[in-house]
Amino acid sequence: MTATMSASKLRRCLLKALALFVALVCCLSFPAAATGEDSTEQADEGTSQQEKEQTTEENTTDEAYQELESQYEKLEQEMEKNQEKLDKVQESLDEQEKVVDGLGNQISSTQNEVDLLTIRYQALLNEQSNTESQIELITKQLGSLSSQIEQTGAAITEKQEQLEVTYELLKQRIRAMYMAGSGSTLEFLLTSEDFSTLLTRTELLVRVAQHDNDLMATLQDEVSELEQLETTLTDSVTAQETKKTDLSSKTQSLESSKSKIQATSDELKQKREELKTEMEKEKQELNALDKESDEYKALISKQEDELIALSAQMEEFIKNSGSSTTDKDEETTEPDGEETTEKDEPDSKDNPYLDGTETVFSSGMIFPLKCSGVYISSPYGMRTHPITGEYKLHTGTDFCAAGIDGKTVYAVKDGEVIYAAKHKAYGNFVIIDHGKGISSCYAHMQDGSMRVSVGDKVQQGQPIGKVGDTGYSTAPHLHFEIRVDGSTVNPMSGYIKLPG
Numbered sequence: 001m002t003a004t005m006s007a008s009k010l011r012r013c014l015l016k017a018l019a020l021f022v023a024l025v026c027c028l029s030f031p032a033a034a035t036g037e038d039s040t041e042q043a044d045e046g047t048s049q050q051e052k053e054q055t056t057e058e059n060t061t062d063e064a065y066q067e068l069e070s071q072y073e074k075l076e077q078e079m080e081k082n083q084e085k086l087d088k089v090q091e092s093l094d095e096q097e098k099v100v101d102g103l104g105n106q107i108s109s110t111q112n113e114v115d116l117l118t119i120r121y122q123a124l125l126n127e128q129s130n131t132e133s134q135i136e137l138i139t140k141q142l143g144s145l146s147s148q149i150e151q152t153g154a155a156i157t158e159k160q161e162q163l164e165v166t167y168e169l170l171k172q173r174i175r176a177m178y179m180a181g182s183g184s185t186l187e188f189l190l191t192s193e194d195f196s197t198l199l200t201r202t203e204l205l206v207r208v209a210q211h212d213n214d215l216m217a218t219l220q221d222e223v224s225e226l227e228q229l230e231t232t233l234t235d236s237v238t239a240q241e242t243k244k245t246d247l248s249s250k251t252q253s254l255e256s257s258k259s260k261i262q263a264t265s266d267e268l269k270q271k272r273e274e275l276k277t278e279m280e281k282e283k284q285e286l287n288a289l290d291k292e293s294d295e296y297k298a299l300i301s302k303q304e305d306e307l308i309a310l311s312a313q314m315e316e317f318i319k320n321s322g323s324s325t326t327d328k329d330e331e332t333t334e335p336d337g338e339e340t341t342e343k344d345e346p347d348s349k350d351n352p353y354l355d356g357t358e359t360v361f362s363s364g365m366i367f368p369l370k371c372s373g374v375y376i377s378s379p380y381g382m383r384t385h386p387i388t389g390e391y392k393l394h395t396g397t398d399f400c401a402a403g404i405d406g407k408t409v410y411a412v413k414d415g416e417v418i419y420a421a422k423h424k425a426y427g428n429f430v431i432i433d434h435g436k437g438i439s440s441c442y443a444h445m446q447d448g449s450m451r452v453s454v455g456d457k458v459q460q461g462q463p464i465g466k467v468g469d470t471g472y473s474t475a476p477h478l479h480f481e482i483r484v485d486g487s488t489v490n491p492m493s494g495y496i497k498l499p500g
């Protein structure tokens with residue numbers, strides 16, 4: 001008897017246990033049919049009867065095992081599909097978030113433009129009202145100027161009339177003096193009775209001429225003064241008119257700028273509203289995607305739990321059918337506590353896979369990797385799951401190292417391969433039964449790298465595959481488990497130690 005059970009015995013036991021499980025399920029579903037079977041099983045007498053039962057039992061076991069396997073496969077396929085859907089939903093979510101962010105940026109930049117335009121519009125309004133009050137003032141000034149011009153015109157007319165009247169009187173006097181003859185003035189002087197009268201008459205004539213001359217000069221001065229005032233006033237009117245025209249055209253240009261700004265602002269406001277509507281729509285879509293993503297995550301988590309439950313059932317079968325800690329004809333594989341002593345000699349001197357450099361721990365195991373710089377990236381125990389985010393037991397120890405991808409994974413001890421297949425969570429996964437209920441498990445190995453199959457007897461140090469990234473893994477690493485009677489234990493508690 002070797003340290004492990006034969007492949008056929010193990011498989012038969014496994015199938016038997018599976019069948020018991022399915023029978024139990026059937027029993028619960030069809031109690032009537034199961035009652036008969038139970039009574040048959042209880043029958044313990046007669047060798048031929050026992051053989052018959054064994055054959056029937058094996059057939060049932062085969063069917064049950066196939067049924068269980070196809071259930072398992074279907075579940076895995078479903079999970080894979082759901083994961084793909086979840087990935088797509090996540091992609092859409094990411095894109096959607098980018099769109100919403102982009103729209104938010106557009107809205108705030110549009111709002112900034114509207115704010116700037118509002119400031120410019122307010123400035124224009126102020127300028128316009130300023131210009132308008134200037135025009136009002138000039139219009140008033142023009143009114144006052146034109147009334148001044150009117151007054152000046154009237155004064156000029158009046159003075160000219162006075163000038164004309166004075167001139168007419170002067171002309172009449174000269175004409176009368178002329179009509180009376182040149183001798184009349186002389187006669188007027190010569191007919192003076194005495195010298196004193198002559199002097200008086202001469203002075204009188206001089207005074208009359210002087211008065212006429214003065215009057216004419218004064219009137220002419222006044223007229224020319226008024227004409228000058230009129231010219232000044234007219235010039236001022238022209239200047240003010242020009243200013244008014246300028247201001248009017250400025251008002252017009254301000255008015256057109258205002259209209260343009262108003263139009264641009266209205267356009268931007270409309271654009272902002274459109275963007276807001278669009279963003280609202282995108283946000284709704286995002287919420288729907290979020291909900292969908294949550295639903296898929298919940299579904300995956302549920303199916304993962306189902307898978308774990310199925311896996312636990314299979315572990316139970318291994319416990320019932322494979323090697324056990326109570327087997328007596330096997331050497332002990334149990335750890336001897338915290339203090340791991342190391343053996344000098346490997347398990348077998350005839351083992352071609354060992355070169356004597358390997359350290360064999362007191363558990364009889366060697367380290368599953370030979371590359372340098374290995375460290376524990378995730379220890380055995382409770383942890384948050386990287387995909388579902390749920391707090392669950394980490395069933396093994398994760399080993400990592402720089403350049404670990406593709407490094408050879410070695411059997412830690414002699415044993416028999418009882419599982420070698422691709423598992424949804426564990427990727428390419430190998431379980432080796434070392435006897436006495438102890439098994440070692442190696443997960444996430446590269447596709448096509450597995451060098452052992454179910455039933456193979458392997459020797460300590462024999463290559464079984466290469467470190468990879470398959471299954472639920474975020475980076476290449478070796479997920480290593482030790483199971484005692486099917487249940488996981490901490491591999492670092494006396495089974496193996498980190499090298500170096």
Ligand SMILES: [Zn+2]
Nearest residue numbers: 396397398479
């Ligand atoms: Zn792990």
